[in-house]
Structure formats: C-alpha cells, structure tokens
Amino acid sequence: MPSAVPAVGLHQITKRFGDVIAVDSVDLEIADGEFFALLGPSGCGKTTTLRLIAGLEFPTTGSLRIFGDEVGTLPPNRRPVNTVFQNYALFPHMTAEENVAFGLRMRKIPKAEVEPRVRDAIALVHMEGMEQRRPDQLSGGQQQRVALARALVNSPKVLLLDEPLGALDLKLREAMQLELKALQREVGITFVFVTHDQGEALAMSDRIGVMDGGRLLQVGAPEEIYARPTNRFVADFIGQANLLDGMVTGPDRVTLTNGVTIAAPSDIQPGGRVTVSLRPEQAFLHRQGGAPEHHASVDGQVEQVTYLGNALIYRVSFQWMHIDVREENRPGGASVGAGDDVTVSWEPSSVAVVQD
Amino acid sequence: MTLTAVPPPSGPGPGGAGAALPEATPEFERAAARADSRRGFLLSLPAYVYLLLFFAIPFGIVVIYSVATRNTIGGTDLAGWNLDSYRRLAEPIVRDILFRSLWIAVLTTLICLVVAYPFSYFIATRTPTVRNIMLVFVMIPFWTNFLVRNYAWRVILGSDGPFAAVTEALGVGRQEILFTHSAVILGLVYGYLPFMVLPLYAAIERIDGSLIEAGRDLYASGAQTFRRVLLPLSMPGVLAGSILVFVPSLGAYVTPQILGGGKSTMLGSYIVVQFLTARNWPLGASLSFVLMTVMLTATLIYFRAGGRNL
Numbered sequence: 001m002p003s004a005v006p007a008v009g010l011h012q013i014t015k016r017f018g019d020v021i022a023v024d025s026v027d028l029e030i031a032d033g034e035f036f037a038l039l040g041p042s043g044c045g046k047t048t049t050l051r052l053i054a055g056l057e058f059p060t061t062g063s064l065r066i067f068g069d070e071v072g073t074l075p076p077n078r079r080p081v082n083t084v085f086q087n088y089a090l091f092p093h094m095t096a097e098e099n100v101a102f103g104l105r106m107r108k109i110p111k112a113e114v115e116p117r118v119r120d121a122i123a124l125v126h127m128e129g130m131e132q133r134r135p136d137q138l139s140g141g142q143q144q145r146v147a148l149a150r151a152l153v154n155s156p157k158v159l160l161l162d163e164p165l166g167a168l169d170l171k172l173r174e175a176m177q178l179e180l181k182a183l184q185r186e187v188g189i190t191f192v193f194v195t196h197d198q199g200e201a202l203a204m205s206d207r208i209g210v211m212d213g214g215r216l217l218q219v220g221a222p223e224e225i226y227a228r229p230t231n232r233f234v235a236d237f238i239g240q241a242n243l244l245d246g247m248v249t250g251p252d253r254v255t256l257t258n259g260v261t262i263a264a265p266s267d268i269q270p271g272g273r274v275t276v277s278l279r280p281e282q283a284f285l286h287r288q289g290g291a292p293e294h295h296a297s298v299d300g301q302v303e304q305v306t307y308l309g310n311a312l313i314y315r316v317s318f319q320w321m322h323i324d325v326r327e328e329n330r331p332g333g334a335s336v337g338a339g340d341d342v343t344v345s346w347e348p349s350s351v352a353v354v355q356d
Numbered sequence: 357m358t359l360t361a362v363p364p365p366s367g368p369g370p371g372g373a374g375a376a377l378p379e380a381t382p383e384f385e386r387a388a389a390r391a392d393s394r395r396g397f398l399l400s401l402p403a404y405v406y407l408l409l410f411f412a413i414p415f416g417i418v419v420i421y422s423v424a425t426r427n428t429i430g431g432t433d434l435a436g437w438n439l440d441s442y443r444r445l446a447e448p449i450v451r452d453i454l455f456r457s458l459w460i461a462v463l464t465t466l467i468c469l470v471v472a473y474p475f476s477y478f479i480a481t482r483t484p485t486v487r488n489i490m491l492v493f494v495m496i497p498f499w500t501n502f503l504v505r506n507y508a509w510r511v512i513l514g515s516d517g518p519f520a521a522v523t524e525a526l527g528v529g530r531q532e533i534l535f536t537h538s539a540v541i542l543g544l545v546y547g548y549l550p551f552m553v554l555p556l557y558a559a560i561e562r563i564d565g566s567l568i569e570a571g572r573d574l575y576a577s578g579a580q581t582f583r584r585v586l587l588p589l590s591m592p593g594v595l596a597g598s599i600l601v602f603v604p605s606l607g608a609y610v611t612p613q614i615l616g617g618g619k620s621t622m623l624g625s626y627i628v629v630q631f632l633t634a635r636n637w638p639l640g641a642s643l644s645f646v647l648m649t650v651m652l653t654a655t656l657i658y659f660r661a662g663g664r665n666l
Contacts, residue, residue: 106574
C-alpha cells in the first residue's frame with residue numbers, strides 16, 4: 001500500500017552557490033511509488049535539486065522531507081535514499097559484487113543476509129555471471145545495471161537517478177527506458193529521475209516537473225505537460241511547437257502580431273499578451289478553402305517542405321508568420337509543394353494559450 | 357602489418373598514370389623495421405651513454421671495491437677478492453647505524469605521509485587557479501639551496517633560536533632539540549615533504565569526485581569513505597611518495613650531518629667517514645652496495661605493485 005505521506009516533499013527550497021541561485025523557491029511533492037522526472041535544459045537546477053534530496057548539497061533555505069521526516073541537514077549516509085550517478089561512479093577497485101555489497105557492508109548488515117540480497121539485486125538487473133568483473137571490464141550498459149543494483153540492494157525509500165541513460169547509445173537507451181520502467185513497477189520504490197531528454201521523460205514518467213532557471217515551471221502528467229503547457233518555456237521545450245505571439249482580443253479570440261485573428265479558447269482577459277502553441281502534428285493541411293467547418297484555420301502558402309523519412313514538415317507562411325505542419329509519410333498524403341496556396345486548420349481545443 | 361601503399365625509400369617515385377603501385381616485399385618490411393629500431397636506438401643513445409658513464413661503471417667500481425681488501429697503509433688492494441667487508445656489516449657499531457638509518461627513514465616517511473595526505477587532498481579539491489598557486493608554494497623551498505635551508509634550521513633550533521623561545525612561551529621550558537634524532541627527522545620531513553605532496557596530489561586529483569559522493573550515498577561515514585574508497589584509489593600516490601621520501605631519507609647525508617649529533621650518525625655520514633677518514637674503502641663500498649640494494653628493492657616493489665606515478 002503506498003503511503004499517503006509524500007515520499008519527497010520540498011517546501012520553498014532554495015539553493016545558492018555564491019551569487020548564483022541554482023534552485024529558486026521550489027515547492028514539490030512526489031508521491032510514494034511514483035516515477036517522477038525532473039526535466040529541463042542543462043543548468044536549470046534539476047541536478048542540484050536531486051543532489052539536495054540525496055544530501056550531496058544542503059539547501060540554503062526551505063524544508064526537505066522524506067516520508068514526513070525532515071532531512072535537510074542530514075548527511076547522505078543518514079538518508080534513506082540512494083543515487084544512481086550520471087557516470088555510474090562505480091568503485092573501480094572493487095568487483096561488481098563488491099560494489100553492490102558496499103552499502104550493506106557499510107550499514108553492518110550481517111554477512112548471512114548480505115549474500116542473498118546481493119545475489120537477488122544482481123539477478124534483478126540480469127547481471128548473473130558478471131559478479132567478479134571489475135567496472136573497466138564491463139560495457140556502459142552493464143555498468144549502468146551494476147549501478148542500479150548497487151543502489152536498489154539497499155531498499156531505499158527513494159531512488160534518485162541522475163541522467164542514468166545519458167551515456168548509453170540510442171538503441172540501448174530505448175531498451176533501458178522500458179526496462180527501468182518495468183523495474184520500478186517491480187520494486188515499487190519511488191524513482192526521481194533527472195533528464196534533459198523530453199522524449200525520455202514523456203516515455204517513462206508518471207509525472208514530470210519542468211525546470212528552468214532554478215524554478216519549477218510546471219508539474220503534471222506527461223499528457224498534461226504536452227497538451228496543456230502553462231507557459232511558453234514548457235510549450236517550447238517539450239516536443240515541437242509553433243509558438244505564435246499575439247493578444248487576446250475577445251472571448252476565445254487571439255489576434256496575432258501579424259494581424260491575423262484566430263480562434264483560441266482561454267480564460268485570459270482581453271488585452272493580455274499571449275503565446276499560442278500549436279503542435280505541428282495537430283495541424284492539418286488542406287487545399288485552400290478545404291478546412292472542416294468546426295476547425296480554426298488560416299490561409300497561407302507552402303514555403304518549404306522538409307522530408308524526415310517517416311514524416312514531412314510543411315512550413316506554411318501567412319502574413320509574415322509561419323506554422324509548421326507535420327504529416328505522416330503515408331500513401332495518398334497531401335500532394336502539395338512549395339509555393340502552393342493552402343489552408344492550415346486545427347481543432348480549437350488543440351492549441352494552448354499561455355500568458356507571457 | 358603490410359605497407360602496400362608506401363613505396364620503398366630506394367625505389368622510384370610515384371609513376372605516371374597507370375603505373376602499378378610497388379609491392380611491399382618481405383625484404384622491404386624487414387628493412388623498414390630495422391630502420392625504425394635504428395632510429396629508436398639513436399634517439400635514446402645519449403640516455404644510455406649517460407647511464408653507462410655515470411651509473412653502471414661507477415656502480416661496478418663500487419662492487420669491485422666492496423670485495424677488495426684494505427691494506428695496512430690505508431690503501432686498497434684489488435687482488436685477493438673476499439667478503440670480509442660484508443662480514444663487518446654484522447658488527448654492532450655498523451648494525452646500529454644501519455638500523456638507526458632505517459627507522460629514521462621509515463619514521464620520516466610516515467610523518468610525511470600523515471602531514472601530506474590531508475594537504476594534498478585539500479589542494480586537489482580546490483579550483484584550478486587556487487590549485488596552481490598552492491603547488492607553487494610547495495615548490496618555493498626548492499628555490500633555495502638544500503644546504504642553506506638546513507643551516508637555517510640550525511639557527512631556528514639552536515639554543516637562542518625561535519624554537520626554544522616558542523617552547524618557553526608555551527610553558528614547556530626552553531626545549532633544545534638541535535643535534536638530536538628529533539632535529540634530524542624534523543629536517544628530513546621538511547626537506548622531503550614536497551616529494552610526498554606532489555605524487556599524492558597527482559593521485560588524488562585523478563580520482564573522480566563522484567566516487568566519494570557515491571561512498572557517502574551508500575551509507576559510509578567520512579572516515580569509512582576515506583578508508584574504503586579514497587585511500588585504496590590513491591595508493592599509487594601513497595607508494596610513489598613513500599619511495600621518493602624513504603630512499604633519500606635512508607641515504608641522507610647533509611641533514612644528519614648538520615642537524616644531528618654524534619649519536620644520530622646515519623649511513624650516509626658513516627660511508628663518507630669510511631672513505632675519507634677511516635680510509636676503509638672496501639667497507640664504505642660494501643655499505644654503499646647494501647644501501648643501493650635496499651633502495652632498488654623498494655623501487656622494484658613499487659613498480660611490481662603497478663605504480664606509474666613517479
């Protein structure tokens with residue numbers, strides 16, 4: 001049964017390094033058993049936030065709780081959390097087995113108990129037979145597994161992962177994404193995962209917290225973050241988006257800076273400066289005038305077609321703005337080329353209007 | 357390896373269009389390999405000549421003298437080789453000096469290790485700018501001659517010196533340690549500390565800081581992290597520093613001569629006495645040979661342990 005108390009609770013956490021504010025008044029609650037991703041560009045404060053939870057940094061101000069216990073000033077060895085480091089940080093002078101057993105030995109767990117637990121952890125990450133290898137005799141993917149086992153063997157209340165897939169090549173990364181997710185379900189431990197790769201975050205997480213400039217900008221389920229970004233940065237950072245600047249000029253109407261007025265539902269008062277975000281795959285391309293009745297639409301001209309293999313991106317200019325439309329590369333797709341007059345349409349509900 | 361694309365040096369240059377590329381024959385490959393090793397030998401020749409002239413030949417002379425016999429007028433007879441001078445090493449006076457040199461060198465090494473380790477760790481964990489400044493501080497003593505610095509210690513430790521004044525101010529009376537073992541060890545530690553700091557720094561600097569963090573994250577206290585992670589990983593530096601301090605301490609001559617008393621004679625001084633005063637060259641030579649063997653053994657142990665930090 002997951003606990004009702006949040007696994008991790010950050011309240012007004014701020015971390016300063018000299019004059020630099022790395023983490024700026026972050027409030028965040030991560031539920032027990034959740035797979036939570038901290039997502040953002042490098043230098044956004046996501047890794048510092050993770051290190052604060054681990055105890056590798058101490059907050060300048062604020063309260064940090066793990067299952068209700070205040071741990072903000074405790075050293076890392078006295079927190080019920082373990083970390084999988086970005087470069088794995090396996091001890092090079094120890095075998096895989098000794099690496100995995102390290103935490104248990106440091107906690108003075110009886111020998112009779114250490115052995116089966118180490119064996120189970122190694123089996124959990126499918127590294128049987130590699131016990132006696134040293135880290136430099138293991139591939140990147142294998143090191144990653146040992147690092148996971150080394151952390152999980154301690155049955156931490158929260159597992160922290162700092163870009164754990166960053167050093168792996170693409171194919172292995174995709175395989176490990178699925179495996180990591182399955183592993184988390186199996187052990188039922190709360191995972192807090194730091195990544196700059198939005199695809200990774202979307203694919204694996206129950207919830208995502210998007211950070212930029214030390215601030216936590218939006219927290220939500222992947223679908224929510226993707227479909228309903230609450231600010232321009234999130235809309236831009238997650239996936240591809242057409243970001244159109246404009247002003248709310250009436251109920252559900254936005255006049256763009258190029259003078260074109262479009263239908264875009266929002267709660268924002270008229271006069272508010274906004275950005276309208278439209279995903280390329282949620283826009284449709286028609287011969288001019290061919291848009292469905294209930295769609296919002298603009299007329300324009302195809303400026304450029306980009307061939308991606310599995311899809312095509314049509315850049316449609318209207319006045320001096322443009323919208324990218326993505327169409328899957330299927331037989332019978334729109335056969336338009338650069339210079340053709342077209343209409344771009346979309347479901348009014350598929351745009352997100354965010355205040356600047 | 358085959359070198360099909362490279363024409364032999366003696367062969368014709370690249371031919372016109374359609375000319376076949378010259379084949380690499382086994383003769384050519386052998387010639388190329390010979391030329392390669394000849395170049396390597398020529399480049400290292402100065403080093404070989406230097407080692408031969410200033411190490412191998414003198415060392416051979418020392419070995420020969422160590423098995424020679426001292427004659428009654430203080431000369432050395434090279435005829436009638438024997439091991440008498442090696443037997444004399446078991447005499448109490450020689451044995452005492454041997455053991456004294458050994459424990460003074462060991463103690464000096466240990467003190468250097470304990471003093472240098474935290475200091476090296478501190479340097480290695482600073483920003484690159486601070487690091488370089490601190491390393492320059494470590495080197496500054498080398499700008500002054502070793503002999504001069506030893507005489508400076510004589511002034512500091514002397515009866516009217518600042519050391520006695522400080523101990524008096526601390527309420528433990530005017531302590532005078534000049535001409536004692538303590539003064540010798542102090543002087544040796546002072547003189548050889550940089551040789552401990554530099555390899556230790558190099559070894560610690562190379563350790564990934566996240567390994568220390570991983571240790572702490574995996575429930576190790578600071579002390580446990582030091583013992584289980586930092587110390588084993590910095591072992592090459594510990595060994596290199598220890599050899600670099602132990603070897604010159606064991607053969608120290610200047611420091612015990614200037615800061616030590618009659619009771620703290622070390623091997624180096626004793627060997628000098630044998631050659632210059634006692635005119636017993638075979639004994640001096642056999643002592644030198646034993647000293648050299650101990651040092652060489654220490655160095656070999658270090659390389660056997662996989663050390664590459666010297």
